[in-house]
Amino acid sequence: xxxxxxxxxxNEAKIVSCAVHDLKIHGYRDIVVVDDGSSDKTFEEAxxxxxxxIKHVINCGVGAATxxxxxxxxxxxxxxxxxxxxxxxHSADDIEGLIEPILKRKYxxxxxxxxxxxxKIPFSRRVFNKIGNFLTYLISGIYSTDSQSGIKVFSREAxxxxxxxANRFEYCSEIFRxxxxxxxxxxxxxxxxxxxxxxxxxxxxxxxxxxxxxKLIVRSLMR
Amino acid sequence: MNAFTFHGFALYQVITTIFCLVMILKxxxxxxxxxxxxxxxxxxxxxxxxxxxxxxxxxxxxYIAQVFGVKSGTSGFFAIWLIILTYAFFRTFVxxxxxxxxxxxxxxxxxxDSHDIDKVLKKDK
Numbered sequence: 001x002x003x004x005x006x007x008x009x010x011n012e013a014k015i016v017s018c019a020v021h022d023l024k025i026h027g028y029r030d031i032v033v034v035d036d037g038s039s040d041k042t043f044e045e046a047x048x049x050x051x052x053x054i055k056h057v058i059n060c061g062v063g064a065a066t067x068x069x070x071x072x073x074x075x076x077x078x079x080x081x082x083x084x085x086x087x088x089x090h091s092a093d094d095i096e097g098l099i100e101p102i103l104k105r106k107y108x109x110x111x112x113x114x115x116x117x118x119x120k121i122p123f124s125r126r127v128f129n130k131i132g133n134f135l136t137y138l139i140s141g142i143y144s145t146d147s148q149s150g151i152k153v154f155s156r157e158a159x160x161x162x163x164x165x166a167n168r169f170e171y172c173s174e175i176f177r178x179x180x181x182x183x184x185x186x187x188x189x190x191x192x193x194x195x196x197x198x199x200x201x202x203x204x205x206x207x208x209x210x211x212x213x214x215k216l217i218v219r220s221l222m223r
Numbered sequence: 224m225n226a227f228t229f230h231g232f233a234l235y236q237v238i239t240t241i242f243c244l245v246m247i248l249k250x251x252x253x254x255x256x257x258x259x260x261x262x263x264x265x266x267x268x269x270x271x272x273x274x275x276x277x278x279x280x281x282x283x284x285x286y287i288a289q290v291f292g293v294k295s296g297t298s299g300f301f302a303i304w305l306i307i308l309t310y311a312f313f314r315t316f317v318x319x320x321x322x323x324x325x326x327x328x329x330x331x332x333x334x335x336d337s338h339d340i341d342k343v344l345k346k347d348k
Contacts, residue, residue, distance in 0.1 A: 034334070054338045060327045068331045072338070167327055 001103060004030045004078035005095075006069030007051070008062045009086035013040040018088040020049035026092040032072050033086070036065040042086075063171025067164040074159055081159050085150035094191040098153045101187055108158035108184035109175075111144060112151035112191035122195055132173065140176040144188065148172045151191055158184050236278045243275030274306050 005028050009016050016033060023031050033046035037059035046053040054072060056065060066083055073081045080102045082095055094112060101107040114121060115129065129148055136147035148169070154162065162178040164171045179186050229237050247268050254264040277284055 037330075052338075054334050056330045056334050058326070058330055060330050064327045064331060068334055071331070072335060075335070165324065167323065 001079040001099075002030065002077055003028065003080045003082060003095075003099060004032060004069075004073035004076070005082045005084050006066060006073060007031065007033045007046075007084050007086045008036055008065030008069060009033050009038065009042050009046065010036040010059060010062070010065070011038045011040050011042060012086040013038065013042045013045045015088050016042055016046050016086045017049035019084060019086050019090075020046060020051045022088065022092045023084070023095075024050060026095065028092065028095070030073070030076070030078070032069045034065040034069045034072075036060060036062065061167030061171075062169060063164050063174070064167045066171060070154070070159050070162075070164075074156065078159070079156050081154045081156075083150060083152045083154075089193050089195065090151045091192050091194075094151065094189075095153075098151065098189050098191070101189070102153055102155045105155075106185075107187045108155050109162075109179055109186040110153040111146060111186060111188045112149050112153075113144070113146035113188040114149060114191060114193045115145045116188060116190035117192075119193065120195070121193065125195070136173040136176050139173060140180045142176045142180055142186075144176060146188065147176060149191075158182075232279075233281075236281065239278035240275050243271040243278070246271045247275075270310060274310075277306070 005023055007016070007019060020031055020033065031051040033042070033051045033053045035043040035046065035053060035055045037056045043053045043055050052072075054068060056068065069083070070081055080099055082098065084090055084092075084095075090112070098110045098112055101110050115126075129146060132148040133144055133146075137143045149172070152175070158179075161182040161184065162175060164174060164178075166174045178184075228234070232240075250259060250264055250267045250271070253259045254261070259267075
């Protein structure tokens with residue numbers, strides 16, 4: 001089974017090679033880094049680390065970068081596609097367990113959940129995630145323990161069906177709506193996460209969270 | 224000076240109701256031309272219907288004003304325009320989102336195409 005790892009990255013020059021090396025050590029060869037219009041050397045660092053690097057000329061958002069990576073993977077014959085954060089907060093160790101349900105053809109989508117096992121997660125992240133889960137439930141009817149997770153696996157068929165139209169962080173919730181609408185099966189599998197000072201600075205802050213929530217609600221009304 | 228009335232309706236009621244009716248007809252026409260989905264049609268017909276309804280039956284606004292503690296029901300006119308401005312905001316939001324999506328699609332396509340071109344150029348070397 002050909003597995004592609006898709007890493008959306010924006011100004012992650014300092015750390016993107018860490019994620020790529022971790023994946024390489026675990027035997028993953030097809031790694032695609034989508035540089036989402038970074039102003040630093042993310043593209044060059046990703047290539048240097050041995051990943052296939054694709055560049056958006058302008059910053060479109062993590063949702064758009066993820067869809068570009070998925071399209072690339074599909075075009076190059078991927079059977080399973082893993083989305084992975086560039087900031088090294090996830091461990092490539094977890095991927096095997098995440099891919100298993102896809103390999104056994106039991107599920108179409110696997111969500112890596114940070115909240116199924118007890119681990120140290122900053123309070124603010126827990127709160128944002130709860131709000132994200134609630135909004136996701138409102139728009140999709142699916143309650144996930146980690147709707148904003150960056151680590152997910154899609155079977156080829158699921159990746160073909162799911163179309164990400166939301167550009168920024170709201171794409172995470174959109175995926176659940178797509179799962180529901182296209183009647184795909186999904187499961188949550190626990191994953192480890194490590195928060196460093198760097199990763200805490202990245203991701204969603206309160207203003208982003210509000211914007212994401214607002215866009216989700218308006219988009220749902222306008223559909 | 225006496226306020227202008229038409230069959231007992233105030234000028235703002237007449238203007239707002241006509242405006243809402245025009246907008247509803249416009250949406251129906253767009254739906255028939257397949258430029259809007261059924262869901263969009265329903266959302267906008269309901270939106271304009273509510274605005275028109277509030278203009279036609281201002282006692283609803285009086286009631287809402289009382290509930291929210293606004294002392295005078297005459298602010299109904301402003302309330303209606305507030306709703307229209309809210310609509311304008313949402314509409315602008317949707318248009319901006321639409322343009323944003325087009326730019327994103329273009330950027331994504333360019334990224335994938337340029338990667339393919341680079342691959343061919345590297346092979347030729």
